[in-house]
Amino acid sequence: MKELPGKPVSPDLTPTKARQLLGSEGLPEKGGEPAGLLKQTASWLFEHSTFNGHPRFLGYITSSPTPIGALADLLAAAVNPNVGGWQLSPIASEIERQTIRWIAELIGYPTDCGGLLVSGGNMANFVGFLAARKAKAGWNIREKGLR
Structure with a gap:
């Protein structure tokens, strides 16, 4: 994160170069070792992505990533809550309900209004x-x- 302001906003990458990075091998017959796969994928993502959190990124409406947001995504992905029904994810459903209530309060709506994320x-x-x-x-x- 500290290095981000000094890096380019987007990589000098074409679709052809990106495909060459991934290679053209078919589906592997056996799974690979997860640590190596994660290390390689992280390297590709950090070296060859457009950084919408960059101070000079002015395009589109994508919000900037934050460390706390990444941690929240990690927690959510670990549980993978299905908030389609309370029984499927009781606490995630209540967190959503509380968040809607807080947003309503913030913008002056009645706190018993409905909503969903x-x-x-x-x-x-x-x-x-x-x-x-x-x-x-x-x-x-x-x-x-x-x-």
Whole structure:
């Protein structure tokens, strides 16, 4: 992280060069040793990625990575919670509920409002579309379907 400001924002890499790094071997017949695979993958990622956390990165809307965010991702990946139902991930569901309540408080909404965290912009747009469709329909789409 300390070295990031002195590095280029993006690598001098073409699709051809990237493919050459990976090689053209077929699917291995046997699995490899995990430590070596992780070391090689980390090397490729750190040497050949565009760094959206770079101080001179001004493109797109991707948020910058942070050390605490990386640790939070590690924790979430270790448990892999399915927040589609409370029984599947009780504490993760409650963390999501508390986060929604805090966001509501921050922006002046009632703290008993509903909400959910989604995976990104596409899913947010899809959920917004479903909410608009439900509001406009005037009937229970789940029970009566689309007309």
